Every structure is written in C-alpha cells, then in structure tokens.
Amino acid sequence: MDDSRLKFAADEMLGSLARWLRILGYDTTYEKDMDDAEILRLANAEDRILLTRDKDLVRKAKGRGLYIDSDDLSEQLSQVFERFDLVMDEARTRCTMCNGNLAVVRPDEVRGSVPEGALENNDEFYRCTKCGKIYWKGSHWNNILDRLSSLDYKEKG
Ligand SMILES: [Zn+2]
Numbered sequence: 001m002d003d004s005r006l007k008f009a010a011d012e013m014l015g016s017l018a019r020w021l022r023i024l025g026y027d028t029t030y031e032k033d034m035d036d037a038e039i040l041r042l043a044n045a046e047d048r049i050l051l052t053r054d055k056d057l058v059r060k061a062k063g064r065g066l067y068i069d070s071d072d073l074s075e076q077l078s079q080v081f082e083r084f085d086l087v088m089d090e091a092r093t094r095c096t097m098c099n100g101n102l103a104v105v106r107p108d109e110v111r112g113s114v115p116e117g118a119l120e121n122n123d124e125f126y127r128c129t130k131c132g133k134i135y136w137k138g139s140h141w142n143n144i145l146d147r148l149s150s151l152d153y154k155e156k157g
Pocket of ligand 1: 095096097099100128130131132133
C-alpha cells in the first residue's frame with residue numbers, strides 16, 4: 001500500500017471541499033466543533049495538510065497549512081488541485097460521510113439496502129468499512145466526473 005498520498009485536515013468551513021477530496025481518494029478529516037488546538041494537533045500527529053479559511057490558523061500551522069482563498073467550491077478545488085497537483089484515484093475513493101475506506105461488495109450482499117434499479121444496473125457496490133454506507137456509480141458519478149473535468153483535473157495514468 002502506497003502511503004505517500006497526501007492527507008488533509010479540513011476546517012469546519014470546508015465541509016464540501018472535504019467531501020470532494022474524499023471522492024478523489026484523499027484521506028481528509030472534517031469535524032464540526034473541533035477547536036484550533038485540536039485541529040492543529042491532529043494535523044501534526046497524522047501528518048495532514050491543514051486546509052482552512054482562517055488566516056490565524058494558517059499562521060499557527062506554519063508550513064503545514066494552506067489558506068483557502070474562496071468560498072466557492074469550484075475555486076477551492078482548483079486552488080487545492082494546483083497547489084498539490086492532485087490526481088483522482090477511484091480505487092481509493094473514501095466515504096464522503098465519514099472518511100472511512102470503501103470495500104467492494106457484490107450486488108447480492110446489498111440486496112434490500114439499495115433501490116432495485118441500482119441493483120439492475122450495477123455489478124459493483126462499495127460499502128464503507130466504518131459507517132456502513134453503501135455506494136455505487138450511478139448517474140451521479142458522471143456528474144462528478146463532469147465537474148472535475150471542468151476544473152484543472154487529471155485522471156490517473
Ligand atoms: Zn462511512
């Protein structure tokens with residue numbers, strides 16, 4: 001397992017950005033109600049890059065922090081993409097809810113837990129190993145890829 005991928009810690013203003021980084025396959029923590037000291041401790045302890053809209057917090061994070069310029073999600077993603085040269089890795093996509101790892105599961109394992117239409121149209125499902133949420137690449141997946149391709153986005157390989 002390649003552990004050299006960047007890891008992030010998003011502050012409480014950056015929930016949408018955190019979810020997108022998880023889709024891209026980046027380990028990204030995001031907790032509401034985490035104070036500055038806690039988020040700094042987490043970033044240091046787990047070697048995470050701190051993403052924040054708080055200039056004060058960036059200063060405290062020293063070289064470990066990135067100040068996010070915009071409130072707009074697309075601009076935020078573009079900024080982080082450019083700064084760190086991010087690459088999507090679908091095999092590493094994480095749970096958007098809790099940042100857990102996803103495990104591939106067969107359709108018969110999720111029968112009853114997902115809509116019939118999803119079962120008919122998909123051979124592969126993913127279950128979060130932490131919170132149990134089930135994912136599949138339905139039509140929304142194309143919307144995700146479209147949005148990424150409108151940014152400065154590079155597919156892996
Ligand atoms: Zn989860």
